[in-house]
Amino acid sequence: MTTRQSDPAHPPSQAAPPSDPAARPRRSHVPGDGTDHARRVEKARKDMLHEGASATAGRPALKRTRIGADVVCEALLRQGVEVFFSYPGGVILPLYDVLGDYPQLRHVLVRHEQGGAHAADGYARVTGKVGVCMGTSGPGATNLVTGIGTALLDSIPMVAITGNVPAALIGKDAFQEIDINGITLPMTKHNYLVRNADDLPRVLAEAFHIARTGRPGPVHVDITKDALQQETRAEHPTDDQVMAGLPGFRPNLDGHGRQLKLAALELARAKRPVILAGHGVLHAEAWDDLRAFAEKTQIPVAWTLLGIGAIDETHPLAYGFMGMHGWKHVNRAIQSADLLFAVGMRFDDRVTGNVRTYAPYARIVHVDIDPAEIGKNVAVEVPIVGDAGRVLRALLPMVPEVDPLARADYFAELADWKADSEGSSWHGSGAWRDGHLSADYVVSRIGELSGHEANYVADVGQNQMWLARYAGFRSPNSHVSSGGLGTMGFSVPAAMGAALGRPDRETWAITGDGGFQMTFQELMTLVQDHIPVKIALFDNKKLGMIRQWQEIIYAGNYHSAHLLGPDYLKLADAFGIPAFSAATPDEVDGAIRAAQAVDGPALIWFQIAEEQNVFPMMPAGKGLSDLIENWGGADE
Amino acid sequence: MSSDPSRNGVQPEPSAAPAAPAHTAPPPRALPGGGVSRAHRLVALVVDRPGVLNRVASLMRARNFNIDSLAVSRTDRADISRMTITLHGDDVAVEQAAKQLYRLIDVLKVQDVTSEPTVEHELALVKIRATDSTRAEILKLVEMSRGRAVDVSAEAIIAEVSGPETDVDAFVALVRTYGIKELVRTGAVVMARGAQSIEEALKR
Incomplete structure (x- = not known):
């Protein structure tokens, strides 16, 4: 029995209600009642409240059918995932319902989804493999966001999987529903919303492929609860099928021959060259190639924050950490260089400071796998788009072997600067x-x-x-x-x-x-x-x-x-x-x-x-030559 | 997108750049961009998937590029859509926009057709206030502008005009004195002249 006014959006068809309310048929509160859409929404609501028959409840584990949640676990195993970091919640529970059937997958129950995302990130950084984290819809998903953003800015291969409300409830502000796909869209390499279990094998295979191929990055896969529960026979695609399904994703791995020749010319002419090694060297597993290249060309290597480890710091050609809090001698070398050979780094503002005064005498060869990084922050003379390892290997036979004696003066100066800088910076x-x-x-x-x-x-x-x-x-x-x-x-x-x-x-x-x-x-x-x-x-x-x-x-x-x-x-x-x-x-x-x-x-x-x-410290907006080396009480 | 990002940067020649004494101020390094801002037309072919328009729009917003107009349509291939993006910026900034677009997984091809010979068209519907005394005059102007009156009522005329953006601008300016009640423009669509085809270029 209702006494409230009818919804203006759904006016009753009869203008004059019968005078006896009891005789009147009860008006349905279901928008569009009787339509397929209304039935789907209703079923989804029941599923959300676990009223509907669960796809897996009460059946022996071995005899149950394969559902979307199984596909997720299979895909993780196919991708070589050993461990993932996750936190359960309402709509991702179908996955937790089947996890017990996949003992090879180690699940780490974190205490906060942000921790899960960072853990996946840390795992990816030390192994070079794709890190995996998961969370439920709404707050579980938004808690992952900081970790996904961290992975994006540092180009970390990561697949973040979240549950979402059943497809029919999307857009209805259901419990723990947030437009996480819209939120992660600008902060992932790519993202997906999967509403159908049949799409899961393809999407997950694509997600891992995209995350680790080319310039790595995080990929977010949002899966509706009903997609996790649906039965499916869809098969996992082969690598070729994955490639064919992504016609717009063809990272350029090999440097252009003409550009390589230009780079070799620049290297041959340079008197005061410096190699700037970045994270790309580690992504490409090109540390041996970098060392061989530096040794043949006798060029000192400076590294960015994320390029640490690209060369052994005890190597004679390893010069140091550059940038805002980098070593003074390294920044001095960059400021006086006549050639910067930048590999897998992106001239971030923490590296360059004021671009106008950055490396004023240097011509720049910039090797990066992402064409958008080249010419973005700093105009360069020779752009080379390609994988750091492949480019270094291709370039190695093209550059003349340099006798260390030929650079004796340069090296002596660098050594002086280094001794001076290390002495003054220590316990600054x-x-x-x-x-x-x-x-x-x-x-x-x-x-x-x-x-x-x-x-x-x-x-x-x-x-x-x-x-x-x-x-x-x-x-x-x-x-x-x-x-x-x-x-x-x-x-x-x-x-x-x-x-x-x-x-x-x-x-x-x-x-x-x-x-x-x-x-x-x-x-x-x-x-x-x-x-x-x-x-x-x-x-x-x-x-x-x-x-x-x-x-x-x-x-x-x-x-x-x-x-x-x-x-x-x-x-x-x-x-x-x-x-x-x-x-x-x-x-x-x-x-x-x-x-x-x-x-x-x-x-x-x-x-x-x-x-x-x-110390030293480069104040924001200043250049690499304007390092502050001590302040106030420091030397008093 | 076949350009050399260094062309905007005027760099000292290496021969002219020995390690100068510290007291000589070196010439400032050229920043990427900073050139003359002008209108650019980008044509992008994208995979027709849900959300692709959102991805493009979101990227342009996040990367600080201002879109003047964006027209999206199907192509002859069922799975591919075509976007025509017009934006203002110097050559390097627009090239950066194109490169960023390429990073989107669903983007197949981006071409800056600004300096190429193209056919460019935009369609506008203009609802112009009309009275018995001005109607004939307005109809004459519409006709002279190679437009068409698509709806004539007692107090208004809807004129349809098409052509390059500048032609549409000119017509709108021309009829503004009569009173524009409503204006809608599709945004420019462009196509390179001649036999070359951006769609065929996809089938490598």
Whole structure:
């Protein structure tokens, strides 16, 4: 019985209702009742509330039919996925219903979907394989977004899978419905919304193919709940079928012959060349090619933040880390170079500073697999579109072998600069003189005591720069850092994925007290899944990089730079994680060794100097020649 | 899209660039772009999938390119749509837009046809205020502009005009004094002259 006014959008057909309400047939509240559409919506609503017959409920596991959720698991196995990071929720439950039938797939139950996305990212960075994370619709999906964005900016191969409400409910603001496809559209390499189980094999195969081919990147696959539940016989496509289905995706891998010749000419003419190695070298697994190329041409190699590990830092031609917080000698070499040979890097603003004053004497050869990167930030003389490894291999026989003696003057100058810069940058804040614990010292000890062969996972801010500068990287894919998006809270969850990806190596999460407090809920995941991450927590009771900027750029207006933190030993204890503390330089080695001896996760609370800065520093908007090397109290 | 991104940058020759003493200010490095802004026409062939228009529009917004007009239609191939995008920018910026479009998985081909001989057409419907005293005059103007009156009523005329953007602009300016009640324009569609075909170029 209803007394309310009729919906103006659905006016009753009879203008005059009968006077006796009881005699009147009850008006349906279902929009468009009786139509197929209305039936589909109604069924979808029931399914959402688990009223409808579940596709898998109550049947013996072996006799059940193959449903969309099975296709997802099959696809993961076909793609060689060993582990994925996920969090359940209403609409992705059909997947959890079948997961037990796929014991080869390791499921890590994270504590927050953002942690899952970062873990997949960390896994991908150390293995070079595609990382996989999942979440449910609505908040589960939006929680993944930061991790997907991090992967996009750093070109990380990742497949993020989310459940969505049943297809018929899309657009009706159903419970936990959000237009996640619209949200991830501008921040993925590609994304899909799958409404039909028959499409799943193709879409998932395409997703993995796109994620890892060409310039890698994250792909998001949103699957409606009913697609996960539908029975399907659709077969998984072959690689050729996947390629044929993507006519618009043909990354150019080989450099153009004419461009290679031009590059060889530039290299032959250059007197002060520098190689700029970026993340692309690691993606292409071209570290051996890079070394061979540098050795033959006798060109020193500088690297970007994400290019760390492209060459062993102890190699005689390895010159150093460039950019805003890079080594002064490296930036000087770039500023005086007559040729920059850039491989797999994108002239980010943290690398160039003010482009107008960047490398003013240099001609530029730019090798990148993504044509859109060439000429985007910096105009270049010789663009080469191709895979870093293939281009370096093609170029190697085309360049003349250079006698190191021919560059003796150049090398002598570079060596002088390096000696000068390393001497002045070391312990740049002077904190060590007062007996405070200096972060760069801690980082260098961690590097040393782990043999420079661990997975080192940075957070964002000062800790990230200290790690990049002082740990001493010897092998590829050992350094993990959120470069492009600069995602605080990245370290602990990404280290989780890195530790699972490369269990043969120790894994160190280097984090500040700020970033750590963003995602430390994953400590419990480390415990539950027994993931042996060693957390080096650099606690300066500050948002260190914020404080540094406020000191230098905002005239010491330290708003919100001071950060209260808990007693981290008690915190770790509450999680059941062994924790150690170090507040003076002589406690450092003991704490590191103690953490290394723990079987499983461990935490070290390094109470570092509160006002240590990262120097040198290039203020935003300035150029590489305008580095600040000390400030205020540092040298007083 | 066959251009050399370096053409906008005036670079010092390597021979003229020894390591200069620190006190000499080096010439500023040329930035990509910064050239003369002009109207460009991009033709894009895309796979006809749900959301592809959204992808293109979203990319142009996110990358800070301003679209003047965008016309989408089917092609002779059932699975392929064609977009004509007109935008303003210098050559390098527009080339960057084209390269970014190429990054979309559903985009098959992008061509900047700005400097090529093309046929360009746009269609407009203009609802013009008309009275007994002005109707004949307006009809005359429509006819002179090679337009067509497609609807004539007591107080208004709907005129259909087509041609290059500038012709449509001229007509609209011409009838504005009578009062434009409503105006709709399709945005330009373009096609390169001669036998070459962007669609056939796909079938490599």
